[in-house]
Amino acid sequence: MNNTLVIFRKELLDIRRNKFLLLLLTFTLLAVLVSILVSALDFRVKMDAYNKYVLALHSAGSTTVPAPPQLFPLQLLRGSIEYLEILGALFSIVLGYGMIAKEKQKATLGLIFTRPIGRYQFAAGKILALAWTWFLAVLTIFTIVTAVVAVIGNSPLHAIDLYRLLITAGLSWIYLLLWSALAMGLASYTRELGISLVASIVLWLSVVLILPQIGDTMDPDNQVPGGLFHSLQISKKNEVAVLANFAGFDKVRNGIEISSITKHYERSTFAYLGIKDKFNQMPVGFAFSGTLPNLLSLIFGSFGVILFAVLITTRKRLLRR
Amino acid sequence: MSIVLVTARQEIKSLRREKLAQALLVVFVGMVSVSSFIGWLTNKNVTAIWQKVKEQGLTTAPNPFANVPALYYLRNTIIYLVLIGALLAIVLGVTSIIRDRKAHTADLILTRPIDSRSYLLGKLMGIELWLAAILGFVTLISWASIALIIGKALAFGDSLRLVAFFSMSLIFLLGFVLLGMICALYSSRETNALLLPISLWSIITFVLPQLGTADHPVSLLNPVPALANQGGAFSILNSIFSPLSTSEQFKKAGSSILQNPDFTGSPTIGIIVLALALMVGTFVLLISKRDRLRRTLDE
Numbered sequence: 250m251n252n253t254l255v256i257f258r259k260e261l262l263d264i265r266r267n268k269f270l271l272l273l274l275t276f277t278l279l280a281v282l283v284s285i286l287v288s289a290l291d292f293r294v295k296m297d298a299y300n301k302y303v304l305a306l307h308s309a310g311s312t313t314v315p316a317p318p319q320l321f322p323l324q325l326l327r328g329s330i331e332y333l334e335i336l337g338a339l340f341s342i343v344l345g346y347g348m349i350a351k352e353k354q355k356a357t358l359g360l361i362f363t364r365p366i367g368r369y370q371f372a373a374g375k376i377l378a379l380a381w382t383w384f385l386a387v388l389t390i391f392t393i394v395t396a397v398v399a400v401i402g403n404s405p406l407h408a409i410d411l412y413r414l415l416i417t418a419g420l421s422w423i424y425l426l427l428w429s430a431l432a433m434g435l436a437s438y439t440r441e442l443g444i445s446l447v448a449s450i451v452l453w454l455s456v457v458l459i460l461p462q463i464g465d466t467m468d469p470d471n472q473v474p475g476g477l478f479h480s481l482q483i484s485k486k487n488e489v490a491v492l493a494n495f496a497g498f499d500k501v502r503n504g505i506e507i508s509s510i511t512k513h514y515e516r517s518t519f520a521y522l523g524i525k526d527k528f529n530q531m532p533v534g535f536a537f538s539g540t541l542p543n544l545l546s547l548i549f550g551s552f553g554v555i556l557f558a559v560l561i562t563t564r565k566r567l568l569r570r
Numbered sequence: 571m572s573i574v575l576v577t578a579r580q581e582i583k584s585l586r587r588e589k590l591a592q593a594l595l596v597v598f599v600g601m602v603s604v605s606s607f608i609g610w611l612t613n614k615n616v617t618a619i620w621q622k623v624k625e626q627g628l629t630t631a632p633n634p635f636a637n638v639p640a641l642y643y644l645r646n647t648i649i650y651l652v653l654i655g656a657l658l659a660i661v662l663g664v665t666s667i668i669r670d671r672k673a674h675t676a677d678l679i680l681t682r683p684i685d686s687r688s689y690l691l692g693k694l695m696g697i698e699l700w701l702a703a704i705l706g707f708v709t710l711i712s713w714a715s716i717a718l719i720i721g722k723a724l725a726f727g728d729s730l731r732l733v734a735f736f737s738m739s740l741i742f743l744l745g746f747v748l749l750g751m752i753c754a755l756y757s758s759r760e761t762n763a764l765l766l767p768i769s770l771w772s773i774i775t776f777v778l779p780q781l782g783t784a785d786h787p788v789s790l791l792n793p794v795p796a797l798a799n800q801g802g803a804f805s806i807l808n809s810i811f812s813p814l815s816t817s818e819q820f821k822k823a824g825s826s827i828l829q830n831p832d833f834t835g836s837p838t839i840g841i842i843v844l845a846l847a848l849m850v851g852t853f854v855l856l857i858s859k860r861d862r863l864r865r866t867l868d869e
Contacts, residue, residue, distance in 0.1 A: 269762050276769060280777055284787070291784035294804065328780065331787040336772055343765055350761070446764075447590040450657075451597060458653050459601065462791045466608060466646055469616050471792070473634050473832075477616060481629040491622055498615050 252366045256374025257381070260348065264382050267347075273340045274386050280336055281390060282397060284328030289401045292320050321529060322402030323410055323522040326417075329394060330518050333421050334511050338428045338457050342449045344382065345432030348375045349562070350442050362564045372437075372562035376555060379429045383422050391418040412533065417518045420547065424514040427551040428453070434558035437566055457511045464506030469495075510550045513543040573684050577692025578699060581666060585700050588665050594658040595704065601654060602708050605646040606715035613638070640720050640728050641828040644712055644735075645793040648824040651739050652775060652817045653791070659743040660767045662697050663750020667863070668760050676863040686860035690751070694855070697747050702740055709736045735827045738837075741844045742820045746771065748851030755855075755862040771817075778815040782808025790818075794825065794832045819843040 264270060295318045303314060352358045361371070395414055399406050406414075431452070435445040465471055469492075473480045478488045492499065506512045516525075520536035520543075523529035528536045537544070585591060613635045620633045670676045680686060709732055717723050724732070749767045757763035776787040782804060783797060812818060823840025825833035 269759070269765075273765070273769070280772075283777060284780065287780055287784050290803065294784075328786045332776070335776070335787060336769075339765075339768065339772075343761065347761065443589060447593045450590065451593050454594075454597065454654060454657065458791065459597075459650075461788070462649060462653070463608060465788070465791070466793075467612050467615075469612070469619055472612060472616050477619070477634065480634060481620070481623055481631045483623060483628055487623075487626075487628055491619060491626070491628075494622055495615060495619060 252364070252370040253374040253377065256371060257377045260375055260378030261381065263351070264344075264378065270340075270344060270347075273343065277332065277336050277340060278390055278393065280332045281329040281394060284332055285325050285394065285397055286401065288325040288328060292318065292325075320403060321523055322398050322404055322406060323413060324524050324529070325398055325402060326394065326522055327519070327524045330417070330421075330515065330522070330524070333390075333425070334515060335457055337421070337425050338453055338511070341383070341425045341428035342432040342453055345379060345429030345434075345558075346436050346442075346446055346449060348379065348429075348433045349436035349445075349567070352567075353436075353442055358567050362568060366564070368563055369559055371564070371567075372559040375433060375562065376430060376559060379433070380422075380426055383425045383429065387418050387422045387425065391415075391421075409533070413521050413523070416521045416533070420514060420518055420521075420544075423547060423551045424510075427510065427547075427554050430551070430555045430558040434554065434561045437558070437562040440569070456509045460505055460509040461512050461515075464502055464509075464512070467498075467502040467505070507543075507546070510547065513546040513550070516540050516543040517547060573688045574692040574695060577689055578696035581693050581696025582700055584666075584669060585662065585697070588662075590661050591658065591665060594654060594661055598650065598654040598658055599704070599708060599711070601650045602647050603711050603715065605650055606643045606712060606719060609643040609646055610719045613643070638831060639829040640716050640724060641731060641735075642830060643716055643719055644732075644828055645825070645830055647712065648793050648821055648828070649791055651742065651824075652820065655739065655743055656746045656771055656775070656817065657768065659701070659746035660750040660771060661764070662700070663747040663752075664754040664763050664767065666693050666697060667751050667754035668763055668867070670863060671754070671865065671867055672760070674864075674866075680860060680864065686858075686863060687856045689863075690855055690858070694744075694747065694751070694852070698740070698744060701743055701747070705736045705740055705743075709733060712736075731827055731829070735824055738820070738823060738827065738841060738844065741841075741848055742816060745816055745844060745847040745851055748848070748855055752851065752854055752858070755858050758865075758868045760867055774815050775817040778811040779818045781811045793821070794830065813839075813843050816844055816847050 299315075299317050306313060306315075352361070391414060395406065395411070432445070432449045435448050436442060439445040439448070470476045470478055478485075483491065517540045519525045520528040520540040521533065523531070523536075528539060617633055617635055620629075620635075623629050670679075676689075679689065713724055713729065713732055716728075746767070749770060753767040753770075754763040757766060776790055779785065779790050780787065784804060819840040822833065822835060823837035823844070826835055826837040826840070
């Protein structure tokens with residue numbers, strides 16, 4: 250059997266035996282599901298409030314019927330995507346780091362490399378195992394998510410919705426694989442395992458939480474509860490015209506946001522799922538063209554990180570003292 | 571010298587060598603240092619937008635940032651304490667125990683007539699002093715940043731509020747130090763010891779507040795505390811889960827102390843919750859059997 254496949258199968262066996270990893274994946278799934286349930290409950294509360302309001306209007310003799318709140322089932326996934334962004338990325342680091350850490354800790358590398366293994370076969374086997382594991386994990390998460398949304402969404406999921414979910418699942422797979430490959434590459438690159446874990450966690454903190462938070466904080470519309478322009482009673486058209494005068498500040502703010510790969514993942518998935526109002530109920534092609542730079546950044550970013558992991562995880566680097 | 575003080579001194583020495591703690595410390599101090607300027611820059615931009623809108627006759631509303639209190643510029647610091655500070659505290663707690671378990675130091679130390687509770691208390695005290703020094707430094711940086719922004723020294727009352735805020739931050743962070751220490755005592759692997767408290771931190775910071783407010787996880791990174799959703803089961807869920815989320819309680823109490831105009835409320839409940847969490851954590855740590863300190867790690 251090809252050496253890459255041997256390593257791939259051995260890794261899958263290790264992952265299957267790792268109960269803690271299974272616990273982390275279950276935890277991610279639970280967080281994702283709780284978020285959907287909370288969003289559904291929130292919609293029900295809004296609907297109840299609307300019904301009471303309409304009833305009060307009727308009692309007062311008014312014939313005006315305000316527009317009811319509309320439920321778009323895929324929008325219930327907003328919190329779930331954010332959990333995949335934050336927790337998914339963290340647990341991906343654990344998986345990727347563990348791929349190399351266990352070999353270094355158990356001193357099995359010396360034994361493995363007594364065999365005639367090709368320069369990149371060891372890394373390729375590990376990356377394949379990571380890709381397959383995340384494929385199964387994402388498949389499980391999105392299958393359950395689809396079933397839950399179909400049941401509690403109070404409206405049937407159409408073929409186009411399933412297509413949107415499929416694209417989101419694919420993007421999630423790419424995003425999670427990126428973090429695992431990064432942690433694996435860093436664990437191979439550094440002599441001391443501790444340093445690679447430090448670097449991975451600091452990168453996770455900066456890229457996933459801090460950079461998007463700074464970008465959000467600098468957004469003028471986020472400065473006042475309910476939105477700055479709403480509080481100033483400015484229409485959307487005038488808002489765009491006014492903001493055109495502050496393009497420099499927005500460029501800096503946007504630059505900080507898009508320096509985070511997490512933001513590219515978020516913008517793409519929010520567009521395909523219609524979470525962002527601009528893309529809601531619009532064709533998939535519109536979301537694709539509207540977020541093409543984000544999609545390309547995510548794909549090429551992941552490709553680059555995987556390439557880094559493969560090129561760095563070599564016998565020479567792993568066995569150096 | 572008592573065993574508590576000796577252990578505390580040794581802990582401070584060891585902390586100076588911890589790489590993850592140092593890396594997080596650099597990020598933490600760096601972010602807190604620039605947070606006032608980010609707040610100032612954003613406020614300046616919003617004021618410029620408001621002026622433009624007013625010039626064009628599109629609004630008669632007053633400038634939302636006219637007469638904001640000086641400490642308003644620190645509102646992002648609350649979030650950096652919840653994000654970076656809490657993770658730093660967890661790492662400090664975990665490494666403090668794991669270091670001993672890996673090197674079997676506890677085996678040697680506990681052959682002496684030493685109470686394991688004094689030993690653990692000494693470690694906690696060492697970390698507390700270390701964190702207090704960092705927060706003291708951060709208080710000075712924040713004071714100087716705001717003084718630079720407003721062009722004059724901070725008023726005495728505001729300076730007192732600043733000190734009160736960072737003192738409360740120490741209580742908040744010590745809760746996470748204890749969480750890290752307890753998880754490290756009860757975990758069989760080093761990776762699990764680090765990941766378990768981080769997972770619990772994510773539950774405390776994102777999941778619990780979401781259950782009571784229906785806010786999305788990323789929205790919870792807003793410095794303004796999330797408001798309870800008053801409809802359906804949310805008010806019940808909020809009254810159950812809100813006191814358990816020390817992060818949200820810290821945000822509320824912090825916003826109140828720093829006089830954030832977007833939040834009205836007293837800091838008392840938040841401070842009580844944080845103090846209770848600290849007491850419960852200390853109690854759980856101190857009732858841990860001394861064998862826990864001597865258990866060999868599986869990896």
